[in-house]
Amino acid sequence: MKPVRLPAAATLALPRWAIYALFLLYILPGLIGREPWKSDDAASFGIMWTMAQGGLQDWLWPNIAGLPMPDEGPLAFWLGAACIKLFSWLLGDVLAARVSTIFVFLLGVLSLWYVTFALGRRQDAQPLKLAFGGQPAPDDFGRTLADAASLIYLGCLGLLVQSHVTTAEPLQVALLSLLLYRSVRYMELPSLRNAALIGLALGLMVLARGWLAPAFLLLALFLCAQFLAMPARRTLRDLAVAAAVGALATLPWLLPAVLSHGGAQLAAWMQWNYAQISLPSLQSLAYFLRVGVWFFWPAWPFAAWAVYAWRRQTRVLHIVVPVTFASMAALLALFHPAPEQGQLLLLLPPLAIMAAFGLLTMKRGAINAIDWFSVMVLTLCAAILWVFWSAMLTGWPAKAAHNALKLVPGFTPEFHTPAVLVAFCATVGWFLLVHWRLSRQPAVLWRAVVLSSGGLILVWVLAMTLFLPAANYSKSYATVARQAAAALPAGVGCVETNVAPAQRAAFVYFGKLPFGKPGVDCPLLLLQDNIRIEDSQELAPQYRAPHWEQIWDGRRASDRQERFRLYRRVQ
Template sequence: MKPVRLPAAATLALPRWALFALGLLYILPGLIGRDPWKDDAGSFGIMWTMAHGSLNDWLVPNIAGLPYAEDGPLAFWLGAICIKLFGWLLGDVNAARVSTIAIFVTGTVSVWYTAFHLGRRPEAQPLRLAFGGQPEPNDYGRTLADTAALIYLGCLGLLLFSHETLAVTLQGALVAYFLYRSVRYVEAPGMRNAVLIGLSLGGLILTRGWLTPVTLILTLFLGTRFLSVPPGRTLSHLAVACAAAVAIALVWIAPATLLEPYGQAPVAGWIAWNASQFGLPGWTSIKSFFRIGIWFFWPALPFAGWAIYAWRRQSHMLHIVLPLCFTGALTLLVLCDPAPENGDLLKLLPPLAIMAAFGLPTMKRSAINAIDWFSVMVLTMIASIFWLFWAAKLTGWPAQFAKNLLKLLPGYKPEFQVVPVLVAACATIGWFFLVYWRVSRRPSVLWRAVVLSSGGLILLWVLVMTLFLPDLNYSKSYATVARQIAEKLPENSGCIDSNVGQPQRASFAYFGKLPFAGVTQDREKCDLLLLQDSVKIKDDREALRPPKGRNWKLLWEGRRATDRDERFRLYQRLD
């Protein structure tokens, strides 16, 4: 017997304007007015270098002359194209983030449509009621799609990474699109859907390499074995998908191999990096997965687990089989990564969110009400604390709050800004209206539990990205350091050799216009040297020094006011 029994009143669709408003409130804060931070400055640096460079820079991703062998070029191509198109209007940083918005929309829309098509299938429909009144298939599908989208937006991992110009964000969106195309293929096997599957696979290859696409295509074939799809036809269609994926990957691989831009072999380095991402599961990757996954997949993971339990007695359920197969295979792939990255977990969110949507209708009303009130109490309390910290930093009261906050920002002087405060106030008022709607009307709609949790999480994000954005820019941006270095550059100075990391190099090149040595430039001929080391090194014999045998003059030494570790020193060669 199916575990779902719902009346039609529980499947009213979320108003489109409300879903669009939540999406805008989700993605725009954190993109507008934010400097490139340490986490995503390196990726922006590649986009910026491409947009202002030559064809060689598009074939050999580099950060102001520093080659970047990891990932693929697709995410950086998208950002660079947006800089070319909109940089004159929005500025290079905001223009690059137009691609971030497009990636977010692609992922969210793919999750919505995947859940919609799964939800209207006959095997997913609720039990028919004795006297009628059960929901229509399309209505039930739309309700589940709204629920899946809200769960997807409510995941903490997506919130942290979806606002950064990173390849992993594009990978997560392409996995969502691949999942959608897979569902459409099972519903209507054909050459068109096979080619579109290949399109998503090719994009994944050019984004983060071949490991994830190979895992997905093998898992799709395995999943069809549980769904009684003819194997011969499936193999021929998936072969076409693989051919389409290879053709798309050759758009970069062929010219980068044949032309050897800058005398480099970027494809060889990319292949070597791919190979380094796979090995036997180790304690480091297992520990990291469970330690990070507890909060990264919240709240999708518990709902998805409940869905598996609730539908355990049913067989050949497409809405459980495919998401579960993809979740298991991608989890195994992450565990086989010797040095896992947190952002790589994004590819697990689409199947988890979709599966979670099918777990919510099977939960008891008391459990859903408990989720409601937990969300209201906890998120409202945290929002109140944020407002209290904001008032404290401006007024000094409560004194302990102000002290705890400002000691993290030495030298920082808070200022009152009207527009961000108005946005934060409107978001807070909207939250109270949402809570009032829940309390006064006691709606029976299925998505009421997740709309409160997702809306509350979006409220917290809006508050952080409005009330505390200047504080975060002061703490995380290298803009001030870059300008300090630029002021110390001698007139008519030549190139700069440096050992600084990728985010620092990108920030210094963009904000300070520092002339770093190019990919093929002889660094030994550079007149300037910028070194990065740690202030914790007290022994002069261990501190990083300029090369011996030449006469160097120290022009500048400094660091970010909030960083207790990094130190930068600029030297000029005198002979």
């Protein structure tokens, strides 16, 4: 027997304008006004900017001002470079590149909405008919589940930062949501057309971040078909078609890239793919459990409950598909030799779908407990942010001001009216949302997660408005890059360097330093080192005096260890 009894009153969907406004309110803060920081985000922007400023060779094999970046794939960088080409005249290069981030986010969250809607309106997912009628219509039920899955997805802590960067991981997880949608359509109507569309999604994933994850997900598709008792021979034929279409989708990049660069770049890309998998270890398991507890919150408790509540329905599509995909994504994370948060992103879409079906059977007491937890914790976080921002400006409370400013030594806080106004409006909106939820006690299904999503958005908006100048000061290389550019002698040919990709991107964009390709001897040298380590231990012999003469040194004011030094070659 199905574990769900639900009246039609519980399936009122969110207004379309409200859910789209929520999507934009989630994704826009953190994109506007934020400089490229010292992370993979800056390196990815450097690749996009190099493509936009360069020629065909730069588009075929990603690089940062001549430094090859054979990892992952070019698709995310193509999107960012195309947006720079189209919108930089209006938005500037940095914000124009992040237009692609908005498109990627919307692709992911809308695909998630539609796949949950498709699963929710199926007959095997419908709640039991009530004795006197009044159960929801299939489409209304599907829309409510889709709204709930979207809210859970937005409320996941692990998605928050990752969805606002220009790296390939957000594109990969968005394409996974698209693959889930195409997979459900194929399970409902097996055909070569649907198999080909699955293959297209897989090919795009290869172009985004390599072939390993698509290979595992293709296996997950076959397992889904077997769990649902679909004919194995036809399934293998269709998945072979999908694999062939996916391979064909990569040829417009791989074929000209290999013909123009030979096999070296392809070999490096393949080596990166092979390096993404190894035998599971205690380190990867400990990382998965330790980080996953908060990374997948609040999806994982609801998802776990869904598996338990629907345990007697072993061959229903809305449980088999997300459980199989989540299990395969978990295996990918556990088999990774160097665990990182980007590997965990692939679990979020299937967990959000499972969590939406878990909401159906949650008791009112559990839902109220989650609401109160969200209200107390997230309101406290928002209050702490306001207190620390006020302390930075006024110096009171003194201890809070000291603790905040010691993280950004040398930073001078200023009052920015537009940012404070946005933060104030978001705070007022949060209290109105809490008042609506606690006073009206709505019966709608998504009531259990609206506060979790809304509170997380509030905290993110406050962080990306009140504290954005301090974060830019702490994490951006713009100032030190311009200082290095001012110290360059006139008529310099090229600059040799050992800086990391993120720093290289910042120096070439903000300082316009003419870096040479690796292995090329240049008259100038920019070194990145640690101020606490002696040169005799850190610097290679060819970079020491008397071969080089130092003409400039500098560092970010917020970093006490990292240092940059500019040298001129001694003839």
